Amino acid sequence: GESVGLHLPTLSVQEGDNSIINCAYSNSASDYFIWYKQESGKGPQFIIDIRSNMDKRQGQRVTVLLNKTVKHLSLQIAATQPGDSAVYFCADRGGSNYKLTFGKGTLLTVNP
Amino acid sequence: SAVISQKPSRDICQRGTSLTIQCQVDSQVTMMFWYRQQPGQSLTLIATANQGSEATYESGFVIDKFPISRPNLTFSTLTVSNMSPEDSSIYLCSVVSRAGYTFGSGTRLTVV
Numbered sequence: 001g002e003s004v005g006l007h008l009p010t011l012s013v014q015e016g017d018n019s020i021i022n023c024a025y026s027n028s029a030s031d032y033f034i035w036y037k038q039e040s041g042k043g044p045q046f047i048i049d050i051r052s053n054m055d056k057r058q059g060q061r062v063t064v065l066l067n068k069t070v071k072h073l074s075l076q077i078a079a080t081q082p083g084d085s086a087v088y089f090c091a092d093r094g095g096s097n098y099k100l101t102f103g104k105g106t107l108l109t110v111n112p
Numbered sequence: 113s114a115v116i117s118q119k120p121s122r123d124i125c126q127r128g129t130s131l132t133i134q135c136q137v138d139s140q141v142t143m144m145f146w147y148r149q150q151p152g153q154s155l156t157l158i159a160t161a162n163q164g165s166e167a168t169y170e171s172g173f174v175i176d177k178f179p180i181s182r183p184n185l186t187f188s189t190l191t192v193s194n195m196s197p198e199d200s201s202i203y204l205c206s207v208v209s210r211a212g213y214t215f216g217s218g219t220r221l222t223v224v
Contacts, residue, residue, distance in 0.1 A: 041220075103154060
């Protein structure tokens with residue numbers, strides 16, 4: 001992920017809309033990417049992952065897209081629900097040392 | 113996925129004192145990491161906890177300030193030494209298992 005900033009980007013959507021959260025990473029050697037959801041007072045919770053040999057992966061209501069050319073990752077949430085309100089982080093693994101680098105995070109607010 | 117128990121969940125400490133945070137995993141794991149999450153920010157890797165040897169610290173983090181122990185494959189501790197208000201953060205333990213990367217619920221530390 002990119003270097004950490006002081007303010008989280010925010011995304012506000014209406015319940016039922018689709019949400020798209022974006023992330024840029026800087027390490028061209030990264031081979032594995034993860035999206036996490038973090039609710040207030042909790043640790044990051046795994047949502048979906050993708051390996052560098054893929055450009056799309058789908059889960060339940062979530063899709064991750066990977067564009068290695070521009071080092072960009074996105075998370076799409078279909079039919080967003082109030083329970084989806086949280087901070088979302090992307091993370092990338094840069095090599096064989098298993099260390100993850102986290103992006104800035106995006107605060108998603110779902111309005112009923 | 114691996115289940116992580118992290119203690120304490122929160123604490124308020126006086127400046128100049130030290131706090132030791134424990135991370136217990138319900139299964140043996142090879143890789144364990146400690147992260148810091150400053151208020152409103154993303155996660156930053158402090159160090160990799162190595163079983164039976166000294167931890168591997170990231171740039172900006174030193175053993176004297178953040179001593180780490182890892183006596184076996186299921187347990188690690190992180191100590192925040194000689195604390196100052198700038199150490200007020202969430203500290204998170206993370207492990208890598210067959211199920212992927214899992215995080216503990218974190219320790220919310222406030223230094224007064």
